[in-house]
Amino acid sequence: MAESDAHALAIRIAERVAPDEVDIAPDVLDAAIRGGREWEELLRQRRTPLVGGIGPDTTAGLLLIVFDWLRQNGPTLLGCISSGLNIILLLRQVAGGGAKSPEATTARPPDTQAAIASLEVSILALQKRLTTQGQSQQQAAAITQGLLEELEAALTTTREVVERLERRTPP
Amino acid sequence: VRKRGRARVANVVSGAKAAADEMLNDLPDIPPWIWIWTATFMVQLPGEFGKAWFFTSGTLVNTLIPSTLPPGTLPPTWHNAVIIIPPVLIILLPHVSLGLGIAMTALPWLRGRWVERRHRLSPLAAVQRARPTHVEILAFIARIAPDTAVRAYFANSSRIAFAYPLGYRCSAIGIFGGLTRLWHRDRAVAEAVLLHEAAHVLHRDVLVLGSGSALKAVAERWIWIALLLVVMPVTVGAGALSLANSSGSPQQADAFEGLRLLVVYGGSIIAFVVACAFFYTGAVFAPLIAAIWAAELSADRSAAARHTGGAQALLRLLEEEQRQVKGSLWHSLGSGFSHPPSRLRCWLLRRSDQRCALAVALLIFPLGYTASPVLLAAAMSMLNMAAYILSGPVAPPRAIAAGFILGLERIAALELLATGIALTVWPIIARRSAAGRTPALYLALGAPLVALGLWNRLTS
Numbered sequence: 001m002a003e004s005d006a007h008a009l010a011i012r013i014a015e016r017v018a019p020d021e022v023d024i025a026p027d028v029l030d031a032a033i034r035g036g037r038e039w040e041e042l043l044r045q046r047r048t049p050l051v052g053g054i055g056p057d058t059t060a061g062l063l064l065i066v067f068d069w070l071r072q073n074g075p076t077l078l079g080c081i082s083s084g085l086n087i088i089l090l091l092r093q094v095a096g097g098g099a100k101s102p103e104a105t106t107a108r109p110p111d112t113q114a115a116i117a118s119l120e121v122s123i124l125a126l127q128k129r130l131t132t133q134g135q136s137q138q139q140a141a142a143i144t145q146g147l148l149e150e151l152e153a154a155l156t157t158t159r160e161v162v163e164r165l166e167r168r169t170p171p
Numbered sequence: 172v173r174k175r176g177r178a179r180v181a182n183v184v185s186g187a188k189a190a191a192d193e194m195l196n197d198l199p200d201i202p203p204w205i206w207i208w209t210a211t212f213m214v215q216l217p218g219e220f221g222k223a224w225f226f227t228s229g230t231l232v233n234t235l236i237p238s239t240l241p242p243g244t245l246p247p248t249w250h251n252a253v254i255i256i257p258p259v260l261i262i263l264l265p266h267v268s269l270g271l272g273i274a275m276t277a278l279p280w281l282r283g284r285w286v287e288r289r290h291r292l293s294p295l296a297a298v299q300r301a302r303p304t305h306v307e308i309l310a311f312i313a314r315i316a317p318d319t320a321v322r323a324y325f326a327n328s329s330r331i332a333f334a335y336p337l338g339y340r341c342s343a344i345g346i347f348g349g350l351t352r353l354w355h356r357d358r359a360v361a362e363a364v365l366l367h368e369a370a371h372v373l374h375r376d377v378l379v380l381g382s383g384s385a386l387k388a389v390a391e392r393w394i395w396i397a398l399l400l401v402v403m404p405v406t407v408g409a410g411a412l413s414l415a416n417s418s419g420s421p422q423q424a425d426a427f428e429g430l431r432l433l434v435v436y437g438g439s440i441i442a443f444v445v446a447c448a449f450f451y452t453g454a455v456f457a458p459l460i461a462a463i464w465a466a467e468l469s470a471d472r473s474a475a476a477r478h479t480g481g482a483q484a485l486l487r488l489l490e491e492e493q494r495q496v497k498g499s500l501w502h503s504l505g506s507g508f509s510h511p512p513s514r515l516r517c518w519l520l521r522r523s524d525q526r527c528a529l530a531v532a533l534l535i536f537p538l539g540y541t542a543s544p545v546l547l548a549a550a551m552s553m554l555n556m557a558a559y560i561l562s563g564p565v566a567p568p569r570a571i572a573a574g575f576i577l578g579l580e581r582i583a584a585l586e587l588l589a590t591g592i593a594l595t596v597w598p599i600i601a602r603r604s605a606a607g608r609t610p611a612l613y614l615a616l617g618a619p620l621v622a623l624g625l626w627n628r629l630t631s
Binding site: 023063 | 291302304305324325326327328329348351352354355356
């Protein structure tokens with residue numbers, strides 16, 4: 001995968017979930033891939049200003065949350081997609097209160113069903129995290145849908161990005 | 172050869188004139204208090220360090236030596252030292268941290284490297300993907316602060332921007348992901364932020380603002396420092412003391428005696444800690460905090476003056492910040508060391524073209540500078556109180572009051588005269604800034620301070 005593919009995906013995700021973060025999307029993705037202490041510090045987001053500085057920016061960075069979710073749940077997501085699950089349908093079911101349709105859960109091996117259940121839980125956790133950062137329920141749902149649609153639309157690139165997030169090899 | 176020599180000299184002279192001219196153009200309307208404070212602090216540092224040592228070790232040893240206490244109450248053993256030495260360290264800590272902070276500012280390239288490493292800042296050439304927004308930001312910085320380096324770390328979206336030194340004549344503005352987000356959300360606010368940072372560079376206070384970092388570092392760790400240097404040793408020392416007394420005199424070996432000793436000594440030393448934490452540290456740091464606040468207010472005023480709508484843009488940022496962190500004590504404490512309270516900044520920005528706002532901004536530092544001896548007097552009273560609890564006859568309440576009055580009488584001479592003279596002469600030096608247009612205001616504020624200082628010197 002070319003470097004620009006991963007960055008282009010990051011930018012497309014930013015355009016859907018946080019348009020004001022478009023310019024920093026490649027840098028945030030690279031930091032997520034590097035992981036380690038740097039990523040932990042970014043997630044901590046200290047809110048006290050620096051001497052000689054201005055700020056901090058008091059609104060939360062959404063890309064950090066979104067890429068952190070992808071770091072933790074990328075393999076599960078890929079497993080579900082490759083098993084033929086309709087992610088968007090699953091998302092609608094999660095948004096609708098968690099009632100499972102036969103398409104999402106039946107006629108699949110038990111381990112796939114477990115992966116789907118795990119993905120459902122992680123999607124709910126992502127939405128909760130977004131709402132605690134000041135997003136409304138509708139905004140959180142829209143952000144989640146935008147993210148999953150972009151990931152599904154560029155499946156090859158998504159797979160590469162998820163592998164890099166696991167291996168921690170920046171482009 | 173002579174002609175060539177003359178031409179070279181003429182070039183150097185014209186270059187120096189141009190540099191001086193540029194410097195005069197950049198002077199702010201608020202005197203560079205942080206430079207004035209740094210200079211006076213450096214001159215006074217050895218003496219102040221000595222005083223701090225005397226203040227702690229002398230008074231404590233005088234208070235705690237066995238001869239001044241009822242026989243057998245405090246044997247001169249290791250737990251005596253355990254009680255005395257750590258509070259001495261905590262009293263010296265503000266001076267040590269400030270000295271280190273100022274030493275770091277004397278080595279700006281070292282500080283620059285440290286700042287870049289800590290915040291993962293790198294030159295924009297190393298940031299591989301320059302997007303249109305980044306190019307726009309760079310062009311804007313080049314226009315408002317020529318010859319200023321720019322370093323970036325865009326992955327961090329919680330920080331916006333800050334200025335720091337790279338050398339004596341070279342500064343940088345560090346920009347973060349928060350700035351590009353702001354650039355998209357509200358371009359005017361982002362530009363006002365950069366103008367504020369450019370003002371720090373142009374006013375040349377980036378070199379010394381770093382001394383405030385030491386204060387911030389100490390303040391952020393204050394609870395742990397107090398626990399390590401005071402609460403733990405006092406508990407151990409007082410516990411050991413009560414045990415020693417119990418074993419030395421079996422008739423007193425009851426729980427109540429041990430508890431009494433623990434309460435008396437623990438209480439006394441805790442009173443001392445309160446004095447140290449709230450008054451002594453405040454006395455040492457109040458002028459620096461006031462100087463940093465004045466530098467920030469000066470940068471705000473500069474941003475408001477250089478950009479149409481700059482005051483309104485900064486107001487929007489500060490009001491948004493106030494809304495987001497409303498009620499957060501941690502944020503108020505953390506930001507209080509590096510910036511004036513947002514409410515004060517907003518109040519001043521709303522009146523940035525009025526003289527009352529300029530007067531308030533001008534008086535921030537003189538107030539902080541003269542508050543220092545008041546806090547020191549309060550600290551000495553607290554220490555006397557601790558001494559009184561320990562050894563009744565040494566410092567009766569009258570002496571405590573006398574100590575406070577004596578401390579108050581020290582307010583004066585140097586602080587009042589220095590700030591008063593600086594205020595009075597500043598319109599002459601910065602005649603091209605707003606100060607040059609309103610010399611009467613500076614005289615009206617500076618003259619009473621000079622008069623008070625002279626009166627104090629003559630009467631004390």
